[in-house]
Amino acid sequence: MEELAALRALKYKEKYDAAFxxxxxLRMITPWETNAVMQPLQTEKVRQSWRDAFAAILEVLPPSASVLQEAASAQSEWKVKREMKNTGSTDAAAVVAAEWRAILEFDPDLIDPAIVRAAYAQPRLQELYPRVSHGILHLSRCTGFPSSHDVPLVYxxxxxxxxxxxxxxTGVLGEVATVEEAFALVAVNLPEGCGPAIIGTANDL
Structure with missing residues (x-):
């Protein structure tokens, strides 16, 4: 819940800065004095308002798997944006690394940590952008949507x-006994010319 509220507050600040x-x-281009005044930035007030709103929802509705997934995705996005803001980095490798760090900390109810660790242990897969959906790890050659959807999946x-x-x-590439073997098989069946993920979407590949 805290991460969701923080993400909302971050988006509020982004919009506030743009409006400011x-x-x-507008004041510089207007040849007369304007009376319009920007309200002061109230990031903490916005954060607390969203905390209260999410808390009220959780009191009424127990979190479903889809809600937990949305919360985890929002948390991941917030962590990546925070890290990019703190470091001033828009480098694809930094974005990918930040997303991996976030997903490595996901709750076991969302994805088996052994699956994430096994994928991360493969150097070539570390360079791809990870996402989680319905307990399955998806790897993409780009950071945005639509994803590339051309990297093998492990079930x-x-x-x-x-x-x-x-x-x-291509269909089924094989069945193996361990998750480590599964991601080793993924690594040797990456698309032709597959390199590190890029900033952008599948349309930019």
Missing amino acids: DAHKA PLVKGGFQVSGASD
């Missing part, structure tokens, strides 16, 4: 072991 700059530009099997599935035109 626009207001300043746990009910009978034990793991299945590695490629893109729709």
Whole structure:
């Protein structure tokens, strides 16, 4: 909940800064005195208002898996934005590394930590942008949406072991006993010319 409120406060500040700059530009271009005054920045008030709002929701509705997923995604986005702001970095490698750090801390209810660790142990997969959906780790060659959707996926099997599935035109690449073997198989079946993830979407690849 705290991360969600912080994300809302961050977005508020971004919009406030944009409005402040626009207001300043308007005053400079207007040939007469204007009476419009910007209200002071109230980041903490906004944060507390969202805390209260989310707390009220949780009192009425118990969090479902989808709500927890949304919260984790929001938390991840907030952490990445905070790190980029603190470091002043827009470098793709820094964005990817920050997202990996966030996902490595995800609650086990969202994804098995062993799956994330096994993927992260593969140097080539560390360079791809990670996302989590319904307990499955998705890796993309870009940081934005739409994702590249061309990196093989690993699915746990009910009978034990793991299945590695490629893109729709390649089908199942194999079934292995351990998650480490599964991501090793992913690493050797990356798309042709696959390199580190880029800032952008699949349309920019």
